[in-house]
Amino acid sequence: MSSITAQRVLAPVGTAGRLFAFGLDVGRSVFRRPFQVREFIQQAWFIASVTIIPTALVAIPFGAVIALQVGGLIKQFGAQSFTGSAAVLAVVREAGPIATSLLIAGAAGSAIAADLGARKIREELDAMMVLGIDPIQRLVVPRVLACMLVAVFLNGLVSVVGVAGGYVFNVVLQDGTPGSYLASFTALAQLPDLWQGMVKALVFGLIAAVVACYKGMNAAGGPKGVGDAVNESVVVTFMLLFIVNFVMSAIYFQLVPPKTG
Amino acid sequence: MGVEIKVENLSKSFGKQLIWGDVSLTVPAGEICVMLGPSGTGKSVFLKTLIGLLKPDQGSIVIEGTDIATCSERELYEIRKLFGVLFQDGAMFGSMNLYDNVAFPLREHTKKSESEIRDIVMEKMDLVGLLGAEDKLPGEISGGMRKRAGLARALVLEPEIVLFDEPDSGLDPVRTAFLNQLIVDLNAQIDATFLIVTHDINTARTVPDNIGLLYHRHLAMFGPREMLLSSEEPVVRQFLNAQRVGPIGMSEEKDADELEAEKDQELPPLPPIPLQLEPSNGLSRRSQRPAGEWCREHGVVPPPGSFEQNMSMAVGV
Numbered sequence: 001m002s003s004i005t006a007q008r009v010l011a012p013v014g015t016a017g018r019l020f021a022f023g024l025d026v027g028r029s030v031f032r033r034p035f036q037v038r039e040f041i042q043q044a045w046f047i048a049s050v051t052i053i054p055t056a057l058v059a060i061p062f063g064a065v066i067a068l069q070v071g072g073l074i075k076q077f078g079a080q081s082f083t084g085s086a087a088v089l090a091v092v093r094e095a096g097p098i099a100t101s102l103l104i105a106g107a108a109g110s111a112i113a114a115d116l117g118a119r120k121i122r123e124e125l126d127a128m129m130v131l132g133i134d135p136i137q138r139l140v141v142p143r144v145l146a147c148m149l150v151a152v153f154l155n156g157l158v159s160v161v162g163v164a165g166g167y168v169f170n171v172v173l174q175d176g177t178p179g180s181y182l183a184s185f186t187a188l189a190q191l192p193d194l195w196q197g198m199v200k201a202l203v204f205g206l207i208a209a210v211v212a213c214y215k216g217m218n219a220a221g222g223p224k225g226v227g228d229a230v231n232e233s234v235v236v237t238f239m240l241l242f243i244v245n246f247v248m249s250a251i252y253f254q255l256v257p258p259k260t261g
Numbered sequence: 262m263g264v265e266i267k268v269e270n271l272s273k274s275f276g277k278q279l280i281w282g283d284v285s286l287t288v289p290a291g292e293i294c295v296m297l298g299p300s301g302t303g304k305s306v307f308l309k310t311l312i313g314l315l316k317p318d319q320g321s322i323v324i325e326g327t328d329i330a331t332c333s334e335r336e337l338y339e340i341r342k343l344f345g346v347l348f349q350d351g352a353m354f355g356s357m358n359l360y361d362n363v364a365f366p367l368r369e370h371t372k373k374s375e376s377e378i379r380d381i382v383m384e385k386m387d388l389v390g391l392l393g394a395e396d397k398l399p400g401e402i403s404g405g406m407r408k409r410a411g412l413a414r415a416l417v418l419e420p421e422i423v424l425f426d427e428p429d430s431g432l433d434p435v436r437t438a439f440l441n442q443l444i445v446d447l448n449a450q451i452d453a454t455f456l457i458v459t460h461d462i463n464t465a466r467t468v469p470d471n472i473g474l475l476y477h478r479h480l481a482m483f484g485p486r487e488m489l490l491s492s493e494e495p496v497v498r499q500f501l502n503a504q505r506v507g508p509i510g511m512s513e514e515k516d517a518d519e520l521e522a523e524k525d526q527e528l529p530p531l532p533p534i535p536l537q538l539e540p541s542n543g544l545s546r547r548s549q550r551p552a553g554e555w556c557r558e559h560g561v562v563p564p565p566g567s568f569e570q571n572m573s574m575a576v577g578v
Contacts, residue, residue: 118355127352127411130312131366131418132342134334138369 022214026144029137036142044146047108051154055103059158062099063165066090071174083170084181085188091162092193097200098245099162100154104147104205105237109212112143113233116216117226125217135217144209151205152198159197192256200248204241211237263291263454264325264343264421266311271320271330273303273310279478280306284320286473286483292548293448293455295465297500298475299509304458305349307475308426311456312344313337324422342370345420345453349427351411353399359386360395363414370418385413389443404431409440416447423447425457429464437461441468442541449540452547462503466490467538470548474500476509487555490534491563502532533566 070086116139119125125135170176215233219225266288273280280303288294298304309315311322313329322329327340353362363382367373373381386392389409399407408428415423428444429437441464448455459465465472472490473483474497481496482489489497499507506526508515536552539545552568555561 122355123348123350123352124354126309126314127346127348127354129314129338130341130344130346131369131414132338133366133369134338 019211019214022217023210025136026140026210026213029134029141030145032134032137036138039138040142040146043143044149046111047104047146047150048153050107050111051103051150052157054107055099055154055157056161058099058103059095059161060165062095062158063087063091063162064169066095066162067166067169067174071170071176080176081180082184082187083174083176084167085184085186087166087170087181088163088185088189089193091166092159092189092197094245094249095162096155096158096197097204098241099158100151100201101204101208101241101245102238103154104151105208105212105234105241108147108150109208109237110230110234112147112209112212113216113219113230114226116140116213117219117229120217120219121222121225140213140217143213144206147209148202148205151201151208155197155201159194188259190256190259192252196248196252196256200245203244203248207240207244208237211240263452265290266422266454266456267321267323268311269321269323271310271317271322273306273315273317281475281478281480282319284475284480286480288454288456289471289548290454291448291452292470293444293457293468294471294473295469296456296458296473296475297460297462297465299500300460302475302477304460304475305426308346308424308456308458311424312341312346342418343421345415345418345423347408347411347415347423347425347428349430350404351399351407351409353407353410353414355399358396358398359391359402359410362399362410363417366414366418381417382413385417386410388416388447389413390439405433405436408432412443416451419451420453422454422456425455425459427459428457429459429461437464441538444468445538445546446540446542448548449542449544449546462501465501467535470537470550472501476500485550485555486537487534487553487561487563488559491531491556491561493531498528498531502529504529531564533564534568536568536570 067083067087070090071083074080074083074086116125119139128135128138167178167181170181171178212233215229215236216226219229221228268287269285271284272282274282284307296304296307306315310317311329317330320330324340324343327336329337329340332340353359354365357365360382363385364378367378367381382395383392386395389412391406391409391413394402394406394410399410402410408431412428425444428440432440444455444457445468447453455469457464457469466486469486471484472486474481474489476496482492482494490501492498492501495507496509498504499509506523506528508520510516510519534556537549539549553563556563556567
């Protein structure tokens with residue numbers, strides 16, 4: 001009886017370990033030739049095509065909400081000249097990577113998990129292994145790299161659209177002046193903010209793709225198993241991304257001193 | 262030329278449930294073997310263990326000096342290039358049409374030009390009777406066609422060992438007969454080692470050189486076709502002749518009461534042993550033995566009427 005409870009308690013540890021081991025396998029396979037250029041480009045195109053429009057549509061209200069919140073707050077402090085700067089900070093540092101990660105996990109990750117899960121239950125992955133082809137190298141590595149690449153670009157897209165959205169709201173709806181909005185961009189924000197946003201997006205893309213591939217390749221029990229795999233992959237990715245985002249932000253604040261003046 | 266598969270003391274269980282234990286057999290190079298067993302005795306698991314998709318708990322599978330049960334991932338991928346496997350549902354890649362499916366192993370593993378690939382693919386498609394269906398997607402064709410396409414893909418790399426997972430399930434009797442003839446012809450042509458997992462006794466009685474029977478978590482018997490077909494061993498006899506009387510029950514083995522109840526029932530006589538299927542070009546296969554040779558050598562009298570031309574294929578009546 002006690003051993004059964006112990007097994008139950010330790011099961012999540014085992015799953016986490018297997019996920020990590022899978023990640024290491026993927027890392028090792030990245031350097032194995034031949035690299036699947038074609039699959040990589042196809043996947044990058046596919047992921048971009050399912051995420052670009054939703055990302056842009058999410059980014060506009062994201063930037064607007066930040067502009068509304070920050071704009072109101074900053075008015076109370078009497079520091080309207082910093083509105084633009086605050087919006088840029090919020091969008092580039094946090095909103096960009098988070099919106100990107102939500103879209104990558106929700107749109108790209110679920111598509112990847114569904115695709116690989118369907119292949120798994122139809123024995124296509126087995127067939128591939130039997131033909132002497134490692135599915136990790138052939139299918140997973142291109143997907144992971146494509147996801148990372150697209151995540152970085154999406155992050156850029158969110159930043160631009162978010163800041164533009166903020167501009168529109170601030171200038172048009174809150175009667176801010178265009179000049180002060182633009183001029184204050186560099187008051188608080190600095191170049192490392194941009195870098196850390198990109199690094200975050202890169203890491204989020206990696207995590208989302210690895211989790212989606214892991215869940216998809218371990219789907220079991222027929223069509224229902226595929227549905228479960230997709231569901232779990234999205235939930236697990238979200239949780240991981242928010243934790244990792246927190247950790248990375250904390251590290252960033254330790255490493256990079258805030259800009260003064 | 263074909264490669265020998267040597268299996269020793271193989272055991273596999275899922276959790277606490279033993280699937281089969283202590284399986285030892287040697288699949289001789291270039292011969293056709295059939296692995297039989299009631300549904301749910303782990304025949305497919307056995308096949309997947311042979312190609313290293315599942316790791317056995319114990320024992321070894323030696324192919325060309327490499328033990329599949331313990332070798333590294335990289336060696337496994339090398340060894341697998343010797344194999345061609347026909348999966349139950351064909352396992353075609355759903356996103357590619359049949360042509361690309363069959364060409365896939367060639368494109369991945371060889372540096373052949375597209376025109377060479379086209380020649381090989383078309384030859385294999387012709388072999389399985391699928392010429393003209395190259396542009397179809399796997400979702401658009403029937404199960405039987407998927408199976409044949411899977412066979413074409415399994416053969417495209419000229420494998421030394423071909424494994425068939427229930428080639429005859431879901432096929433009509435005519436297509437099954439054609440497929441069986443195709444298997445025999447292929448064996449004559451490429452001399453590879455064939456292992457067929459099935460529960461179609463007609464196939465088992467006429468196609469192979471050797472038969473194995475998995476039953477009740479162990480390998481009940483493995484040996485030449487004539488040995489099993491003339492065997493008086495209750496399980497083998499019951500299964501190969503599709504009878505209700507015997508140790509195998511509906512769910513698993515029968516319990517003591519059921520066995521007691523049928524204790525006095527007369528077992529029907531063994532049906533005659535049919536002739537082995539011969540290659541359609543009339544030449545005999547390298548591993549083929551003359552009909553009745555095993556029985557003569559071992560002093561076994563085959564059931565009356567054995568080895569006659571044009572005998573009825575009906576069994577178990």
